[in-house]
Amino acid sequence: MRTTAVVRDLLLLGSFGLLIVGCGGGSSSNSSSTGSGSGSNGGGGGTTTAPSITVAPAFGSTTSAPVALTATVSGATSSDVTWAVSGSGSVSPTTGLTTTYTPSSSVLETVKITATAKNSNGTATASAPITVNFKSTATFGAPTGIVVDSAGNVYVADINTNSIRSISVAGNVMTIGGNNLPASVDNSYGPMASFDGPAGIAIDKSGNLYVTDSNSHVIRKMTPSNGAWAVTTIAGIPYNQGNADGPANQASFNDPQGIAVDASGNVFVIQPNALRKLTPSGSTYTVSTVATDDSFSQAYGQAAGLSIAVDSSDNVYVTCSNDYTIRKVTPTGTVSIIAGISDYTGTTDGPGAQAKFTLPQGITIDGSGNLYVADNTLIRKIIVSGSTYTVSTVGVTPVNLLTTATGIALDSTGNIFVTDIPSTLYGYVDVVTNANNDIMVLAGYVLTAGGPPPGIDGTALPRQ
Numbered sequence: 001m002r003t004t005a006v007v008r009d010l011l012l013l014g015s016f017g018l019l020i021v022g023c024g025g026g027s028s029s030n031s032s033s034t035g036s037g038s039g040s041n042g043g044g045g046g047t048t049t050a051p052s053i054t055v056a057p058a059f060g061s062t063t064s065a066p067v068a069l070t071a072t073v074s075g076a077t078s079s080d081v082t083w084a085v086s087g088s089g090s091v092s093p094t095t096g097l098t099t100t101y102t103p104s105s106s107v108l109e110t111v112k113i114t115a116t117a118k119n120s121n122g123t124a125t126a127s128a129p130i131t132v133n134f135k136s137t138a139t140f141g142a143p144t145g146i147v148v149d150s151a152g153n154v155y156v157a158d159i160n161t162n163s164i165r166s167i168s169v170a171g172n173v174m175t176i177g178g179n180n181l182p183a184s185v186d187n188s189y190g191p192m193a194s195f196d197g198p199a200g201i202a203i204d205k206s207g208n209l210y211v212t213d214s215n216s217h218v219i220r221k222m223t224p225s226n227g228a229w230a231v232t233t234i235a236g237i238p239y240n241q242g243n244a245d246g247p248a249n250q251a252s253f254n255d256p257q258g259i260a261v262d263a264s265g266n267v268f269v270i271q272p273n274a275l276r277k278l279t280p281s282g283s284t285y286t287v288s289t290v291a292t293d294d295s296f297s298q299a300y301g302q303a304a305g306l307s308i309a310v311d312s313s314d315n316v317y318v319t320c321s322n323d324y325t326i327r328k329v330t331p332t333g334t335v336s337i338i339a340g341i342s343d344y345t346g347t348t349d350g351p352g353a354q355a356k357f358t359l360p361q362g363i364t365i366d367g368s369g370n371l372y373v374a375d376n377t378l379i380r381k382i383i384v385s386g387s388t389y390t391v392s393t394v395g396v397t398p399v400n401l402l403t404t405a406t407g408i409a410l411d412s413t414g415n416i417f418v419t420d421i422p423s424t425l426y427g428y429v430d431v432v433t434n435a436n437n438d439i440m441v442l443a444g445y446v447l448t449a450g451g452p453p454p455g456i457d458g459t460a461l462p463r464q
Helices: none
Strands: 017-021 031-034 052-056 066-072 082-086 091-092 098-102 108-119 122-134 144-149 153-156 163-167 171-177 198-203 209-213 220-226 228-235 257-263 266-269 274-281 284-292 306-310 318-319 325-331 335-339 359-365 371-375 380-386 386-392 405-410 416-418 426-431 438-443
Touching: 017 052, 017 091, 052 108, 066 082, 066 108, 066 122, 082 091, 098 108, 144 209, 144 416, 153 198, 153 209, 153 405, 163 198, 171 228, 198 266, 209 257, 257 306, 266 306, 266 318, 318 359, 325 359, 335 386, 371 405, 371 416, 380 405
Parallel strands: 052 122, 144 198, 144 405, 198 257, 306 359, 359 405
Antiparallel strands: 017 122, 031 122, 052 066, 066 098, 082 108, 091 098, 108 122, 144 153, 153 163, 163 171, 198 209, 209 220, 220 228, 257 266, 266 274, 274 284, 306 318, 318 325, 325 335, 359 371, 371 380, 380 386, 405 416, 416 426, 426 438
């Protein structure tokens, strides 16, 4: 597969979790009361006092949203308690002993939830300051290719920082290959190796990663070893551009982009005008050309415009962003359009021959053989039934989160991961989860002038 991206503020919307970081003391220090301390109590000589109130949790300590809060009062009833928010978001209900705070926008701020209790003798308030963090601390350059392993860990080819990044299920973003310096250097320790324009990334059933190093015109393999990743060149000669087939150490490539691996370990690589195949024999490979076609080209300026996916019969599906189509290449090299109309753009769903795409770039395949395509601001699904193809749009919420979707991948539960590139600055990784197709930014954020550089490791947001 193959993609592109840049970095932005991260939001967790709908039913997605947001990171809540505690910032406050115990509840007693947050409570105060005002009002007279005495008063008549009917005919008796006793006095009454103003109510007291506390709020729990007294500070944000959970990693999921919405946040439930409870007030404990004395000297007042539940109907005497009201809630208010200082900052973004809302509480519901606004009266009673319990409420729920729900954030409403992409923010990094501390909000204050205040409960107020009143009786005839005075007023008491208690506040819960909560830091709402919608930001990943990691930054990306231009994330393009993306894959997910069987455990749910995500791997991203970050073409602008010449690195391979991982996003663990626990939420850690790490550079596992490359060091931001453009070169083609192998090493048994990934961060000591160098890449030059890593574009596409694929994974085999053993968890090995395969990367198209587009600027150095070679194919790299990353093998997990003792907690690190060893990087080797398995095909092509660094900076020797060409189309030669043969033994892997003599073959040449021309701007390799999308990459996919079948169940037998065959590696497929798409480059402008040609689909190549690496057939394994022990630890070596033989390179051949499956098909050549002028339609195998990407839209101008789109680094991820050529991506591929392979099915269980070794049919290869290609996104051709330059003419807005999805093509199928059979094992014998026959090329045909299965969806989209050449040179016509649009968002029309329906039978493949009538459907239209805007900027198809990333592509992946599910266990049933259906295809998913990253199409600019949309995610499209192609249902495959024999030789019949039907295109639909995956309706995500919110609808305006994607800007230029490039790479796409699925995990074992059907969650969709997308690399995305805003029109300015740097990229990020989105995830679409649950039956409602809620979408959130998982890692990365938009960098502003004077902000941190791309390629910083850190944390992703919690997955829900």
